[in-house]
Amino acid sequence: MAKVNVIFYSMYGHIYQMAKAEAEGAKEVEGTDVKIYRVPETVPEDILIQSGAKKAQEQFSHIPIANMDSLVEADAIIFGTPTRFGMMAAQMRQFLDTTGPLWAKGSLVGKIGSVFTSSSTQHGGQESTILNFHTTLLHHGMIIVGIPFTEPDLSDVSNIHGGSPYGASAIITQSDENRPNEIELNIAKSQGRRVAEIAKKLFG
Secondary structure (H helix, E strand, O other): OOOEEEEEOOOHHHHHHHHHHHHHHHHOOOOOOEEEEOOOOOOOOOHHHOOOOOHHHHHHHOOOEOOHHHHHOOEEEEEEEEEEOOEEEEHHHHHHHHHHHHHHOOOOOOOEEEHHHHHHHHOOHHHHHHHHHOOOOOOOOOEEEEOOOHHHHHHHHOOOOOOEOOOOOEEEOHHOOOOOOOOHHHHHHHHHHHHHHHHHHHHH
């Protein structure tokens, strides 16, 4: 069995919705074992309550917290993070900054790495967030997987949506009922499926 882990940080649940789509796509590939984890929250609880994030996070409170074993056990890891000024969220950065011992041992070398994200505006730094994220994966010796343009939704221009060859993404606005739209979720599903297919070829 090829093991695919989806590891995400989500403040209001948008990245969680994307993570579920990624996992759904990966599960379509026979011979893969798919798990979902979330990284620890670092925002003080009183601020989470004031911002409404505490309530929003109840929807994925059942998802187990990621640790170093969540990385080591997987053949492929799909990371999800919201965009923060064109870079990954601090919560994901802090989690990755604890992986020094894994780097020293080469524990992630040769594993597949892939990334998805979201932002609140069309030009909110989605592509730069994924590309910046890739730097960390490359330092760990991971094999980066994106989404080729054989995925038709990447070329769809019927409406505004996220998604690039670097990875799935979502533009979260009130007009989208504050959730990823169907095209964005389809691209995320396609990314998960592609990662699982490659993982199966390499490790299955």
